[in-house]
Amino acid sequence: MQLYGVELLRGLGITFSHFVRTYVKGVGRKFAQGNVRQLPTQDGIFTVPYPEEKLAVPERLRVLPFLIYNGNTGQPATEESIRCTACGICAKVCPPQCIWIVQAKDAVAGKPKPKPAEFTIDMDVCMNCGFCSEYCPFDAIKMGHDFELSNSERDKSHIFEMDRLLVPTENYAKTHPGAWAEEEAKRQAAAAKKAATAAAAAAAAKPAPGTPP
Amino acid sequence: MGLIGILIGVVLILALAPVVMMYATWMERKTIARMQDRFGPTRVGRYGLLQPLADGVKMLTKEDIVPRGADRMAHTLAPIVIVIPALLLFAVIPLGPKIILADLNTGLLFFLAVSSVETLAIFMAGWGSRSKFSLLGAIRSAAQIIAYEVPMVLNLAVVVMMAGSMSTAEIVQAQTGRWFLATPWGFAGFAVFFICALAEVNRTPFDLPEAESELVGGFHTEYSGMKFALFYMAEYLSVFAVSALGATLFLGGWMGPILPGWAWLLIKTYGLVFVMIWIRGTWPRFRIDQLMAFAWKCLLPVSLANVLAAGVWYILPAPWGALTCTLLLAATFLITSQLWIPKARRVENPAL
Numbered sequence: 001m002q003l004y005g006v007e008l009l010r011g012l013g014i015t016f017s018h019f020v021r022t023y024v025k026g027v028g029r030k031f032a033q034g035n036v037r038q039l040p041t042q043d044g045i046f047t048v049p050y051p052e053e054k055l056a057v058p059e060r061l062r063v064l065p066f067l068i069y070n071g072n073t074g075q076p077a078t079e080e081s082i083r084c085t086a087c088g089i090c091a092k093v094c095p096p097q098c099i100w101i102v103q104a105k106d107a108v109a110g111k112p113k114p115k116p117a118e119f120t121i122d123m124d125v126c127m128n129c130g131f132c133s134e135y136c137p138f139d140a141i142k143m144g145h146d147f148e149l150s151n152s153e154r155d156k157s158h159i160f161e162m163d164r165l166l167v168p169t170e171n172y173a174k175t176h177p178g179a180w181a182e183e184e185a186k187r188q189a190a191a192a193k194k195a196a197t198a199a200a201a202a203a204a205a206k207p208a209p210g211t212p213p
Numbered sequence: 214m215g216l217i218g219i220l221i222g223v224v225l226i227l228a229l230a231p232v233v234m235m236y237a238t239w240m241e242r243k244t245i246a247r248m249q250d251r252f253g254p255t256r257v258g259r260y261g262l263l264q265p266l267a268d269g270v271k272m273l274t275k276e277d278i279v280p281r282g283a284d285r286m287a288h289t290l291a292p293i294v295i296v297i298p299a300l301l302l303f304a305v306i307p308l309g310p311k312i313i314l315a316d317l318n319t320g321l322l323f324f325l326a327v328s329s330v331e332t333l334a335i336f337m338a339g340w341g342s343r344s345k346f347s348l349l350g351a352i353r354s355a356a357q358i359i360a361y362e363v364p365m366v367l368n369l370a371v372v373v374m375m376a377g378s379m380s381t382a383e384i385v386q387a388q389t390g391r392w393f394l395a396t397p398w399g400f401a402g403f404a405v406f407f408i409c410a411l412a413e414v415n416r417t418p419f420d421l422p423e424a425e426s427e428l429v430g431g432f433h434t435e436y437s438g439m440k441f442a443l444f445y446m447a448e449y450l451s452v453f454a455v456s457a458l459g460a461t462l463f464l465g466g467w468m469g470p471i472l473p474g475w476a477w478l479l480i481k482t483y484g485l486v487f488v489m490i491w492i493r494g495t496w497p498r499f500r501i502d503q504l505m506a507f508a509w510k511c512l513l514p515v516s517l518a519n520v521l522a523a524g525v526w527y528i529l530p531a532p533w534g535a536l537t538c539t540l541l542l543a544a545t546f547l548i549t550s551q552l553w554i555p556k557a558r559r560v561e562n563p564a565l
Contacts, residue, residue: 015248015495022247047251
């Protein structure tokens with residue numbers, strides 16, 4: 001028979017040191033400091049008591065899509081500021097077909113406008129794949145982080161209309177800093193290129209009136 | 214002590230025992246959680262202090278299921294039978310120089326006899342449930358308790374030898390000036406006693422009767438609701454009682470400076486309960502053959518040697534007595550545990 005005596009005592013030492021460390025290391029940490037993900041090297045208590053204390057979610061977390069409009073926090077969305085053009089690409093690529101778009105019409109002439117009048121996402125149908133935001137050519141639809149969606153009523157609150165989907169760019173820049181920076185850089189590059197081609201075209205076109213045919 | 218005094222004592226024990234048990238579960242959950250870098254219960258009340266009450270309500274409102282084909286009589290009686298001895302044990306624990314419910318002159322014997330009754334209840338539960346898991350758990354429990362009772366009693370015999378009395382109150386009195394723990398035979402006796410106590414109350418690493426990973430729940434597999442809660446109550450009360458007995462016999466009982474006697478006894482008892490929880494948070498379970506081998510091949514010889522060593526310590530003059538005693542105990546332990554043989558040279562018995 002073997003007793004492994006020393007190792008047993010060592011084990012007791014290890015558990016006791018963990019016991020003590022959860023009190024010593026946990027003193028300053030009422031709730032997770034700075035909303036940082038816990039590392040495997042961390043000492044003390046690992047547990048995050050969820051509703052009171054939340055871990056930071058990764059930026060590219062995909063839950064429900066939301067619509068972006070140009071503006072600051074608190075600024076209401078206007079028809080011009082909404083980036084969506086009601087092109088319907090997102091609704092076409094959506095695998096479970098959870099997006100419903102109605103194009104806006106000119107109030108006077110009745111002609112279709114490149115803006116959505118209705119934009120509806122059914123939360124129960126959405127499978128959080130993110131195709132809509134991948135395919136959107138206008139960076140108008142993005143995947144949100146809000147995962148606390150469950151409730152006890154399913155007929156109204158699970159259908160997201162435009163008023164609940166619209167998010168100003170300032171908020172988006174805060175919650176998705178990396179993606180925002182990337183998109184801004186691309187947009188500026190595109191704008192610069194456009195300006196350059198426009199300038200080149202203008203330069204090419206300029207002498208035209210002066211020169212005789 | 215008059216009839217009224219006894220009544221007050223009985224009422225106190227009956228009223229406090231469930232509270233002690235409930236908070237022992239809280240303490241266990243909290244301590245184990247901390248050892249595993251968790252918080253433990255935090256939801257009900259501050260620091261989860263009301264969690265035991267919530268558990269109690271849950272247990273009371275759960276459905277009471279009796280398996281088909283069960284021996285109803287034994288099945289129903291077992292949880293009751295197991296709690297009564299656990300409560301009776303507190304009668305002979307002295308809380309102070311005069312505060313003891315029943316100062317029996319055979320107090321220690323009473324404790325051992327009554328605590329052994331729990332095996333009967335466990336066997337009733339195992340038999341009455343008509344379930345292979347329950348029966349296996351109960352059989353294991355019987356074997357285990359018989360095996361560990363022997364070294365435990367031998368070590369308590371040493372205490373009785375030295376104190377010259379079986380009365381728990383007098384054993385505490387005999388430790389005036391020096392706890393029994395501070396002597397070589399007392400130290401060895403306490404170590405063996407504590408190990409046997411763990412086995413006696415089915416705690417890790419000897420929790421084979423309720424080994425979750427092999428026997429589902431052991432003898433209480435087929436119990437639910439309040440009956441299940443009673444088994445838990447008996448387990449925690451026994452843990453508490455055995456710790457109190459250890460504190461009384463080896464750690465000077467209620468004796469200590471400044472604080473009143475009952476406070477000292479509580480501190481020492483909770484210290485031992487903590488060690489039990491600590492061990493549960495650390496050590497894995499024994500295999501059944503290791504368990505038996507450990508009791509009969511290691512603890513029993515050490516206990517026998519301890520009886521001899523205590524006698525030697527008593528007869529020989531101070532330094533020589535202590536030295537001989539220590540040497541004898543150390544030699545017995547090393548030989549029986551075979552810790553000193555390197556693993557490569559050790560011949561394992563293939564039958565085991």
